[in-house]
Amino acid sequence: MELDLSLPVAALTAQLVDVPSVSREEKRLADLVEAALAAVPHLKVDRDGDAVVARTSLGRAERVVLAGHLDTVPIADNLPSRLDADGLLWGCGTSDMKAGVAVQLKLAAELTEPNRDLTFVFYDAEEIASEFNGLGRLVERHPEWLAADFALLLEPTGGRVDGGCQxxxxxxxxxxxxxxxxxxxxxxxxxxxxxxxxxxxxxxxxxxxxxxxxxxxxxxxxxxxxxxxxxxxxxxxxxxxxxxxxxxxxxxxxxxxxxxxxxxxxxxxxxxxxxPGALPGLSHPAAASFVEAIGTPPAAKEAWTDVARFTALGVPAVNYGPGEPTLAHTREENVEVAKIEEAERKLRAWLSS
CATH class of the missing domain: 3.30.70.360 (Alpha-Beta Plaits)
Structure with missing residues (x-):
């Protein structure tokens, strides 16, 4: 099997969901992500364990990180994925957060001339104890891979910008x-x-x-x-x-x-x-332009997320993703196809204008 990055973003989400990747069992999906990105000529791809990082080097004035985790909570009889007549894609990890990962992959493959240099981070073991967290491991081993002016974590937010975290x-x-x-x-x-x-x-x-x-x-x-x-x-x-x-x-x-x-x-x-928590970070010019591009009022993140790791590195970061946070980790987990398409469209426009 190979990931097909030419698929529409919802179909790519389904492909990702159908590769089981419970925490500490992400290797197969990480292999597929690495192979797909290695075939994209404008990206440099690095890997540490089951974390994959892909970067452009176009000499732009700013660099933005788009990050997301590959792992899911244990499967609850909700695989394989299924698409219903109402435009809902069901399955483990649809909302948290393979829809966001699909958006990352589409942008990584197709944005050959973005207005900012881009770093795409796909990491393991977010859903379990922090000692195993792949992003934390990258912070310790390869902080230079994460250097940026601004970061987006594509955790589920229902399509709004959530600043900071508890x-x-x-x-x-x-x-x-x-x-x-x-x-x-x-x-x-x-x-x-x-x-x-x-x-x-x-x-x-x-x-x-x-x-x-x-x-x-x-x-x-x-x-x-x-x-x-x-x-x-x-x-x-x-x-x-x-x-x-x-x-x-x-x-x-x-x-x-x-x-x-x-x-x-x-x-x-x-x-x-x-x-630690993370302050909103919305005063940074890149954050302000991003909030304007999304077009909805930001809110506080009512949870802990890995934006705190970026904040600790001195990189302002916000949460923004197509999934619905209240459905994360549930047997009924699903995501609206329209929300995935909207996230891809808005991010593509912001990074292309």
Whole structure:
């Protein structure tokens, strides 16, 4: 099989979707992407693991990165893809984010004289723990491949521009007790019962809504897991509530963690995972011209995305893609063909004018 970059963008999306690429199993799709781009004369193609980077070198005054991940969440009986009579393409990864990847591939193949130099980044393992993230690996090993004036991440946004992203912390709030036989519970100290005040604080917490450059970022603080207990007849001596804090990009990771220590004062707080947010970056001239070209008001990204990695490199970045974010990771995942075609048309016009 070969990817056919001459296909209409929706048909190319279907081709991509029909190549399973669950996280850590992207090699086959990465091979196909690399082979297809290597055949395009105006591109220089590099590869690191299952990440593929293709670049023009036309001496333009600006360089723009278009980036997207190749992996999907586990398949939920939703392959192969299917196109229905209403113009919806169904299947795992249609929205998140093989429609965006198809747009990247079409532009990479067909924009021989863009008004800006272009870098196309296709990377692996976005959907799992950040330690495996292919873009993060490129940042560490090949930051020069990602050097640019502006970056677009084609994550699903429903066809609007989403500026910046939330930061995220995951941490455990821990309690300890004393183990005993449950028939003589008074001899023990129940660590699970001690977790009740933790849940009370979570329920009482009032999340902030922070406005930055006209975009409103809602925060969220939620228990996502609770662990404790040894057996049905044992008073537990330990309990841990795992909490996810989605914080506005006006805070650093350190400031966000300090806030959580205040919220859970008196309890042991153990950080397990952390990623910074990203400011909107809409003041950059390239970002402003892009927002104007898309023609709809920008919004805040209500999630963490890899725009944060570009921001950390000093590259302003926004999210823009044809998929619908509320359908990502669902069994019913689909994308509107009209949205894919619109994204290709608008990006082509912006990069050709």
């Amino acid at each position: 930061g995220t912390l995951r941490f455990r709030v821990q309690t300890t007790g004393r183990r005993a036989h449950s028939a003589r519970s008074w001899l023990g100290e129940n660590a699970i019962h001690k977790a009740a005040p933790i849940l009370d604080r979570l329920a009482a917490y009032q999340p902030r809504r922070v406005e930055i450059d006209g975009l409103v970022y809602p925060e969220g603080l939620n228990a996502v897991m609770i662990e404790g207990g040894h057996a049905g007849n044992v008073i537990p001596d330990s309990c841990a509530v795992t909490v996810n804090y989605r914080f506005s990009p006006d805070q650093s990771e350190e400031q966000a963690l300090a806030r959580m220590h205040e919220v859970f004062d008196g309890f042991e707080v153990v950080l397990t995972d952390s990623a």
